[in-house]
Amino acid sequence: MILKSPGDTAFTLFNFPVYYYGIILAAACFVAVFIAKVVYDKVYKDGKADLIWEISPFVLILGILGARLYYCLVNFTYYFQHPLEIFYIRGGGMSIHGGIIAGIAGLWLASRKYKISFLRLLDVFSVGTVLAQSIGRWGNFFNNEAFGGPYDGLVKLFIPLSHRPSGLEQVQYFHPAFLYESAADFVIFLVLLFIINNFGVKHEGITLCIYLMLYSAARFFVEGIRLDSAMNGVYEQQATEVGSYGAEFTLLADLRSGDFQSISTVNHAGPMYRYQTGKNDEMVYSFYKLFYNSLARLNNVLAAAENLEGADVDILKGELYAMRALYHFDLARVFAKLPSTTDMNDLGIVLSTEVYPTDYIGTRATLQQTYDQILKDIETALPLLSKDKQTGHINYWGALAIRARAYLYLEKNKEALADCKEIIASSPYKLYTRDEYIGAWDKEGTNEAIFEILVTPNYNAQRNSIGYFTHASGYGECAATESFLEELAKHPGDIRTELFAKETDNGYDGTYPQKYKGRDGQIYVNNPKVVRLSEVYLIAAEAALKAGDTSAAAGYMNTLRKNRIENYTDVASITLDDILLERRLELFTEGHTAWDAWRNGKSVNNKFVGEVKPGDYRTIMAIPIGEITVSRGQLIQNPGY
Secondary structure, eight states: OEEEOOOSEEEEETTEEEEHHHHHHHHHHHHHHHHHHHHHHHHHOSSOTTHHHHHHHHHHHHHHHHHHHHHHHHTHHHHHHOGGGGGOGGGOOOOHHHHHHHHHHHHHHHHHHTTOOHHHHHHHHHHHHHHHHHHHTHHHHHTTOSOBSBOOSSSEEEOOGGGSOTTOTTOOEEOOHHHHHHHHHHHHHHHHHHHHHHHTTTSTTHHHHHHHHHHHHHHHHHHHHBSSSHHHHHHHHHHHSTTSTTTGGGGHHHHTSSSEEOOSSSOSSHHHHTTOOOTTOHHHHHHHHHHHHHHHHHHHHHHHHTTOOSHHHHHHHHHHHHHHHHHHHHHHHHHSOOGGGSOTTSEEEEOOOSOOOTTOOOOEEEHHHHHHHHHHHHHHHGGGSOOSOOSSSOOHHHHHHHHHHHHHHTTOHHHHHHHHHHHHHHSSOOOOOHHHHGGGTTOSSOTTEEEEOOOOSSSSOGGGSHHHHSSTTTTOOOEEOHHHHHHHHTOTTBGGGGSEEEEEETTEEEEEEOTTOOBTTBTTOOOOEEEEHHHHHHHHHHHHHHTTOHHHHHHHHHHHHHTTBTTOOOOSOOOHHHHHHHHHHHHTTSSOHHHHHHHTTOOEEETTTEEEOTTOGGGSOOOOHHHHHHTTTOSOOOTTO
């Protein structure tokens, strides 16, 4: 038997997608309460079973509030600064820990009010909960998640290409791990029914204890065979959390350039745009915390994988090393000076390359040590990675492109050019044509997308998503400046100038980029293109020019322009300014513009503060003050802060 999901969307109501996952969870909640009521009535026979219906809404509401409150307390600094955001639950931010604690507290309060044994309530709700969990697992089926390794047996799960693990793109069928857990939960449900029917009256609390033991054992077994968990968790953070590629990080370099501006009153990104971020800035702390949390997670996975063997394990390790290099590189761009602007003995970042004890206090490496580690991890990753085209996972070509980017920043132009030549000549990726360009941005696995972060309707950064910042219907905080619009007007026939639209909404009126218009009617859902083939061509052009081969540089630029500009005529030579302008036109809102200027010794002309020179202390962010405090002075702050 082949199990194949029909997709995650059940139907659309008034242009609003209704997902199977939500329907199943709602049904599971109802079943949990219904079973708890029926079991209470059958076992205890004290005439209070109908009170379960009265108790349940109260417990459910309290659980939701507890889940939200717990999340807000964990992120106290942000919600203290933005208190109205606390009430926007639909925007995401719930914690299962808070929900459980509040739910149990609700049951305790109900037991006091209605004079019902607290342990009885816990017992009957344990029975209902495990059956609800059995039903809820089918939500994973519709989302194409919670699957195990390759399997072609009696009952197998078909996984579409876009959701297959790296290195297993040719494998169609996998262990239906969600089904195993669903079946295990149903068996536990039957066991608990037996226990509570035979022992519940005399031994209150025993049903709960049995539930906790059996469910923990079942979950341990199923998680042990799940293939989608370890690596997907590393990627998921960068799709769903504040400060990720799927959220504000992608705009860091563009909002600080002269091309985009924050024109809203929401002021989430305003301090970044106005160069007002300091050592207490919550957005900067979000970057810092998220990227180091991501490093800690992948180091844990690497440590667990060291004793494993096999082709799929090697690919997993390769991805982890490549992602570690990428995270360190972007941390260095944000919190350390650019190599071309300072001595390599200057301060770099804290390197995270292993699993550390909880009391570990890191110190900043030099800039040389930082980039040495980045290149070392790429060198380790490359022979392990697949050269097949992938979606949502970094492959050989993605790692090679990241190395070319690092070489360019290090001014190792011959090395950068060599990597670019290999990608252009041998990779499966192709430049968007003019006809493909406009429609490529809301699609997955496109010709140019060497590495992109997968974002789905169920897993996204919600009101912190990049799409929410780049539209008037969201925060309206990333509109094109007048000077950039004037530049765009100078390029008739260039398809890239058509990727902007005038928008008026929420009181905001501006011209906004359309790279993140969303999918399924949700501006939350956009796959950030971390590396595209067009960037590789631009790196090649810049590296060739700086290496003295102006003819080759012009050739790379001509190839790209032919795919963007109508009736384009080749040029024989180009300048560095030509390349930087081309990067502005091609890579806007992808996280490059300000850094491109500074690493080439050029100033940024910000609309709010004026000229920001490469040596300005504000070109790098402050190390969050909390990190300085925790380190007891061992972590050195950036100059100027």
